Amino acid sequence: MSAEKKAYPLRISATVLEAMQRWADDELRSVNAQIEYVLRHALQESGRLKPTKVKPMADDVPR
Template sequence: MAKKKAYPLRINENVLAAMERWAADDLRSVNAQIEYVLRQALVKQGRVKLVEKVIVEVEDIEPPDGEEN
């Protein structure tokens, strides 16, 4: 997995509340949910290379550690 970099984010409180609810629904942390939404938007807009696009898709379907398909 690629190295992650910390980045401070200022966000509207209503947007954050919506992200918190969405993250809870998807059993993700808010940080992971924000990253997921950003990656999906980048793929949709063609802003990532094909290799990165495949990595995003694999990360989305990869089962949790210790579980098999």
């Protein structure tokens, strides 16, 4: 079973978005995939999301 994706509008400051875009470019990800990657990592680190063995999306893996 694959993880269900849901659309969610996000308001974000231009400064944070620009920084996220640079980071995503460095890791060859889309900005959307980078935001999800960072959120997932923060949730796992804080113990709010258990690590899963779900195969990452193509955008989640640096090339």
